[in-house]
Amino acid sequence: MQRVFVLDNQKQPLMPCHPARARQLLDRGKAAVFRRVPFTLILKERTGGDVQPVEARVDPGSRTTGLALVARYPRGDQVVWAANLSHRGQTIKKNLDSRRAIRRGRRGRKTRYRAPRFLNRTRPAGWLPPSLQSRVDNVQAWARRLQRLCPLTSVAVETVRFDTQLIENPNLQGTDYQRGTLADWELREYLLYRHGHTCAYCGGLANDPVLEREHVVPRSRGGSNRVANQVIACRTCNEAKGNALPEQWLAQLRASHRKIDTTRARNMEKVFAGLRPSLRDAAAVNATRYATGRALQTLGLPTTFWSGGRTKKNRSDQGYAKDHWIDAACVGEAGSAVRISRALRPLIIRATGHGSQQFCRMDKFGFPRTKPKPRQATVRGFRTGDLVHARVTTGKKQGTYQGRVAVRSSGSFNITTANGVVQGIAHRFCRKTQSADGYHYNFGGCDSSPTSAGAAGRGILAGI
Ligand SMILES: [Zn+2]
Structure with a gap:
């Protein structure tokens, strides 16, 4: 629950x-x-009360960020609230691309000479593209909101996919990654990244979803446990290679005329050459995550930073399914023992933004297509994105609807409920229950919007 x-x-x-x-x-x-x-x-009456420590745990992702609040009771850690927060990076990128295309078209037209401008192209330190910055801002906004609703005492955030510090460490070539199982998980994460989450031999041609760590020179034939001797391979390739030395296997592959073997042979040469993305790329991958970590530090709570290898190990050790909020709950050292109730359904949050600032829409030539927008986005006291409760007493749409409203200047609104969009609901039937805040909500897999009449509070509670 x-x-x-x-x-x-x-x-x-x-x-x-x-x-x-x-x-x-x-x-x-x-x-x-x-x-x-x-x-x-x-x-209504009480002031103050007993509070226990609550940790906010965050697993930032490119599309979805997992959020989990973990109460640290004396009897053990327990997840009390969780959410999957979906970002709108793709939408932002698409909007900016289209704006840029229209502007380029307009400026490129043969109208008059414009001197190129090049002195205004500086970016402040720590600048992130708007699509990525929005992720950071989403996470920060939610952390601040949760801090107001729940007595948070600390924050744990996964800032890196794998421990770059350790990988950059020259000693790594020797023994650093042979100690303990946590290091194995960090290494696995690194190898997955290095080979782009595909098999290093067949490049995904075998269509085998099971990816494993593979020793290029088998351990049984004297191969070392060093990073350089390990790749990610699918189980099919792993079994096909078996116990063979790389040179032997390559000879076999060259003799074969199967398509997959030719691909494998070609990739084997890359493996021999040690081709792999540099660690500088790895740092870029983590740039947004670092920014998220810094943003969370502004809450003024003790903040700890962790790596993805540890999260995965914690989740796998406890036998939890893969989901963003579950990953979040397993972040950090304390994530190795956390109780998650089976009945707990995460809140599904989707960033929707606050509407467009564009004054009017363009046609494909970059000329105004619509009339200028009215200055007020509010219609009869409602804004697009408000949560409303509509009780329609007359007409074909009779019934009770609850959800997100899209306002129309005519006063006839559309409401997105858990069961789909209901169109043409007159404003006089609507009652605002929560103001638009730039996010859309529903509950993991279950009907969140109580459409039947009844105490509003009860209805909402039933959906949680
Ligand atoms: Zn393969």
Whole structure:
């Protein structure tokens, strides 16, 4: 069960409570709904209360970031709240690309001579492309929001996919990666990155999803455990190569006329040559993650930074399925023992942005296609993205709808509910339950929007 956030009457966060307890508080009139998503109660009388340490754990990803709040009870760590936060990097990139294309077209037209400008092309230190910066901003915004709703005491964030420091360490060639199993996981992550998550021999031609660490010169034939002697290979190739020395296998491959063997032979030469991306690329991969780590430090909480190898090991050791929020829960040293209730469903958050700033739409030639936008994005007190509760009493659309509203200047709105979009709901039937905040919400796999009538608080609780 996802727990419910609780604030005291001074808006200070208390320990999140069980939904059953929240229902009790609401029924007895001791609390009121403070926020719909994430569901938060505010107590009417009590000030202060016992709090235990709560750690926010973050697993930043390129498309989706996992968030987990882990309560550190004396009896052990437990996930009390989790979310998958989807970013809109692709949308931002697409929008900027189209804007750039239109502008280039307009400037390139034969109108008059424009001197090239080149002195205004500087970027501040730590600049990230807008699509990547948006990821950092999303994570920071949510961390700040969670800090207001839950008594956070520390933050743990996965900043690197694998431990570059260790890999850059020259001693690595010797023994650093032979110690203990954690190092093995870091190495696996590094090798996966080095070979682009595909088989180093067949390049994915065997269509085998199982990727394994492979010793180029087999251990049984005197091959070393050094990084240089290891690659990522699919199980099919691994078994095909078996115990052969690389030279022997290459001879076999050259003798064969199968397509996959020709590919393998070609790739073997690369493996021999030791071709691989430099570690400088690895640092670029991690740039956004480092920026996320720095952004989280601004919360003013003790922040620890961890690597992806450790997260994967923790998750695998505990037998949890792969998901962004579960990875988040397993971040860090303490992530090796964390209880996740089976009933816990993450909140699915999708960044939607705050609408376009464009004054009017363009046609393909870069000329205005629509009338200028009205200055007010608010229609009859509603904005696109507001969460609304609509109770339609007359007409064909009779019923109760709850979801995200898209306003139309006509006053006839569209509402995105858990069951799809309902069009043409008049503004007079709508009641705003939460203002637009740039995110869209639903709950992992279950119906979040209670469409049936009933106590609004109850309905929301049932969906958590
Ligand atoms: Zn393969």
